[in-house]
Amino acid sequence: MKSAVIVFPAANCDRDAKVALEQMTGQAPAMVWHQDSELPDVDLVVLPGGFSYGDYLRCGAMASQSRVMQAVKAHADKGGMVLGICNGFQVLTESGLLPGALMRNAGLKFVCKPVTLSVEETQNAFARHYEKGQEITVPVAHGEGNYYADEETLNRLEGEGRVVFRYKGNPNGSARDIAGILNDKRNVLGMMPHPERVVDPVTGGTDGRALFHSLIETLS
Amino acid sequence: MKARVFVTLKNGVLDPQGKAIGHALNGLGFGSVGEVRQGKVIDLELNETDAGKAKAELKAMCDKLLANTVIEKYEIELKG
Amino acid sequence: MKARVFVTLKNGVLDPQGKAIGHALNGLGFGSVGEVRQGKVIDLELNETDAGKAKAELKAMCDKLLANTVIEKYEIELKG
C-alpha cells in the first residue's frame, strides 16, 4: 500500500502519522507539502491531526482552502482512500468531502484522554479488521470535536451505515455519539480519535492497528 | 473602505459558549440577562471604493472562508 | 431589550488570528484585503427596558467578565 501524508503548516501530527504508516506498512509515506498541486501516485492519503494554521478562524477552515486539497478531492473522486484524523476530519468537513461540521466541545475545554469507541460498521476499507460491536480504546485530543449535522443528515449517515465509530462516554457532545464517519462512496473516513497513537504497546496500546491492517488488506 | 463581517451560529445550532457566558453573568449577579449567543466579528480593510463590488467580494469571502454555512450565518456591514 | 457587545483587541495588540485570516484571504485571490482583525460579538437578551440602565449594566458586564481590558476593548450596541 502506498500512502501520502499531507503537511499543513502546524498540523503537528504529521510525523505521528508517518511513523505509524511506516511501522504498519513497512514503507515510508510520501510527505506532501500543502502548496503542492499534485499528489504522488498513492492508494491512501492521510490528513493528519494537529492545529493547521493554528486552528485560527475555524479548525480546518484554512487548510481546506490550500492548494493540495484540490488534488485530494480529485483523488477521492477517483475512489482513492482518504483518512482524516482529528484536525484532518475537520479539514474534510470544511472542504465538503464529508457532511456536517465539528464544533467546539460542549464542555468548552480541550480534552485529551483515552476513550472507548464501539466499532459500528466493518463493511468498509477502514474497519474490516475489527469486529462489529467491538470496543476499542483510542485517545482523543481536541478542542472542537463536537460533530454536528442536521437531523436528516444524521439519519442518512446512520441509515447508510456510514457511522463507523461511536463514543462510549461522549467526550465532546458529539451528535449521536459520533466519532467517525464515511462519505457516501465509503472511501473517505474522518474520525476525531487518533488511531495512529495506538499502534505501539509502549505508548498506549495497539487498538489502532486493525484500522491500518484493514487499509493494507484492501489496498494491496 | 472598511467592512465588518459578523459570523454567528445559525438559529437552532446549540451555542454552549453563549450559554456558559449567560450562566456566568447570572452567577455574577446580572439577573436580567436572558439568552446569550456568541459569534465572531471580523474587521477588514479593503482596497476598494465601490460599495457594490466590495459587498460582492465580501460575500464571496464569507462563502469561501469566513463562515461555515453548515452551522453559521453571516452579515456584512460596510463602514465607508 | 436586545444588546450586542463587540469585544476586540486593542489597537497595537497583536492579533494572530486576524493576521492569519488576512493572509489566507490574500492567498485565495482576494487581493484587495488589507489589515484584518478578529473579535468577538456577544448577543444578549436583557430583561430591562430602560436604555440607560441597560447600558450601565452592559458596561459592568464587560468590565467584569466579557472583556479583559488589559488587551481588549469593547463597544456596546442596544437594539431596542
Place this chain on the structure above:
Amino acid sequence: MTAITPEMVKDHGLSESEYQKILDLMGRTPTLVELGVFSVMWSEHCSYKSTRAHLKKLPTKAPWVLQGPGENAGVIDIGDGDAAIFKMESHNHPSFIEPYQGAATGVGGIMRDVFTMGARPIAMMNALRFGEPSHPKTRHLVSGVVSGIGGYGNCMGVPTVGGEVNFHKSYNGNILVNAMCVGLAKADNIFYSAAKGAGNPVVYIGSKTGRDGIHGATMASAEFDDASEEKRPTVQVGDPFTEKLLLEACLELMATDAIIAIQDMGAAGLTSSSAEMGDKGGSGIELDLDKVPQREANMTAYEMMLSESQERMLAVLKPGREAEAEAIFKKWELDFAVIGVTTDTRRLVVKHKAEVVADMPITALSDEAPVYERPYQPREPKGGDVSFDKSKSVLASLKAILAAPDMASRRWIWEQYDNSVMNDTVQHPGGDAAVVRVHGSSKALAITTDVTPRYAKADPYQGGAQAVAESYRNITAVGGTPLAVTDNLNYGNPQKPEIMWEIVAGIDGIGAACRALDYPVIGGNCSLYNETNGEGILPTPAIGGVGLLKDVTKMATVAFKRQGDVVIVIGETKGHLGQSIYLREIEGREDGPAPRVDPALEKKHGDFVRGLIEQSRVDTCHDVSDGGLLVAVAEMAIGGGIGASIGVAGLPEPIPFWFGEDQARYVIAAPFEEADRIIEEARAAYISVAALGKTGGDRLVLEDSNSVSIAALKAAHEGWFPNFMSGEEIPMTN
C-alpha cells in the same frame, strides 16, 4: 535629543547610584535609547544582580554535562550521540494580569530557549501556584492559566506531560507560572549564542516587531501593588502558529552549517539578544533598525529596542549564506531580514533613520552590570508545636487528605493538555515522573518538577534541599537515573533581609543536595519581588529534574498491578509531622519544623530502589512525599484499582506513622518470593525496610480492622478539582 531627567531614571527602575555608574561607564549622558537599554539589561530579570553572587555556589559540572548555566538552556549527554536540552522559566506577573496570554507566552518563551539551541522540544511541564481556593480570583486564574498553557503547547504539538500545583494564600495576589521545556538534539549539533567574528550578518527572523510589552523585563522585577493592576502595561499575545513555523524553519536552517550563533528574543527582545550574543562572542554588534520588520507605523528606536514581541529570533550567519537562510524562512512564510553586522569594536551600535541612537560598550551591559551582596537576616528555622488529637480516625483523615486542594488529582488540568502527541509519551501525567521515549530508541527521559513551599517557608535551607531530593526520588521511582536539574527560584523582595536570607539559604540547600546526589544544576531562572502589598509569597524554589531510563520497558509505575503483592516501605519512618499536610489539613495548622533531608540516605535508598527496577524485579513503585506513607499506598491502590491490607504490629502512634513526612522513602510492591529477597538484601545493606502488608480486594484495610473502599478514596481524590472548577467562568479562548 531628549534630555534625561531624574524622573526618567527612576521610571526606568534605576537607582541613583546605578545611574551614576552609567554616567561613569559612558563618559557622557546616555541617550533615551541607551537609558532604556541599560534599564532592561541591569534589571533583576536580566542581570540577576541580587542572586548572581550566590548562584555561583551551585554545582554545575558532571561528566555528562555538555552545557551548564549561561546559555539559553542547559545540555546533557544521554548517550548514543543524543543530548537532552532543558530549562524552566517563570511567567508569573503577566499570568496574574492576563492568565491566558501570560501563561501561553510563558510556554512559547521557554520553547524558544530550547529550540534555539538546536533541539526539538519533546515535553513540557508546568509548576503552578495559586492563591487559596476561596479567593475570588483563584478560579479565574486557574482556568485562564491552564487553558493558556494548553492553548500554546497543544498547538505546538509538544506534549505537556506533568507539573505540580499548590494553593496557598501567600499567592493570592501573585500567582506563579513556571514552565519547563525539554528537547532533544544531537550532541554534535548544538547551537550557541556567541556571536564570534567580525563582518558577519546579523539576521532577524520570525514575527514582526510591535509595541508589545515594552518594559516587560523591568515590570517582571517590580513589586505589585493594587494600583499596578490598573496601570498595567500591555501584555503580549502569543501566536503559537507562528512559533510552530519558526520552530520548523529554525530546525531546517540548523540542518545546514550556515549559523554562527542564534538566540531567541525573550525579555527585552532585541536589546538583550544582541547584547548577550555580542558579549558571549567577544564581538561588537551594529544594528540598523530601519531594516527591522515592523508591525506598526512610526515605531521609535526606543520602542523597537525594548519591544517584547513574541516569536522572534536573532541569528548571526556565515557571510554569504543569507540567501539560503532567507529561502527557508520564506518557505515557512516568516519574516527574515538582515538587520546588522558583527564588528570587532565590542560596542553595541544602534542606528535609526541614519542617526546613531545608541553606542555603548557591551561589557557595560554585562560584566559591568551591578551585582549586589544584599544583606540578609537569618531567621531561626521554625520549631514549635506538632501536637495532634490522637483520637482522630486514620482512614477518615486519609479520605480528607486525598481530597485536599494540594493533594487531589490534577486530572482536570492534564486532560486539557495534549499529553500524547509525538507518540513517545510512555508515562502520562499522574505518576511520579513523566516518561518520554527518545524517539526511535528504547531509552527514555524521566521528567519531574518539585518543591514544597511550606517546607521552604519553615526552613529555607531544608526546603531547597528537599525540592532536589523529591525530584531525585520521583525520577528514581519510575526507574530513571537522575542526571541534572534546572531551577526556578521564586521569592519575594530581595531588598528585605529576611527574604534575601530565604534566597541565600535556599540556594545553599539546593547546592548541597545537588552536590551530594551528583545531580548538577545546568540552568535556571530567578523570579524575585513576588509580593503583593508587601507580603511575600512562600519561598518557592521549583526544581525541574531530568533523568534517563536506558530501557523504557523496565519502567515502574505507581499503580498496584497484581493481587497478593507484598507492599514494602524502603526508608525509615520516624513520624515527622512538622509542616505536614496532616497537620495543615486535619489540625488546621502550618506548624513545626520542616523535615530534614539526608542526601546520603537519599542516594543510598534511591540507588537500591532503582537497581530493583532496572533488574526488572520491581515494576510498582511510588516515592513517599506530601501526605506520608498512607497517602502513598492509597495512591497506588487508586491507580491500580486494587486494594491492600496493611498494618504494623504494635504501632505506638498510628497518626505520625501513617502521615509523617520523613524523607528518603519509597513504597514498592512485588510478588511474595521477590519481596522476601528484597527485604533481605535491604537489611544486608543496612537500609531500613518493612513489609506493610499485601495487595488485594477492593478496599484499603488498616490493621485488620477498619477499611475504606478504593472507589470511595478514588471519588474523593478525583472529585475535588472538577467540583471546585465547576463554578468556573467560561474559558476565554478565541
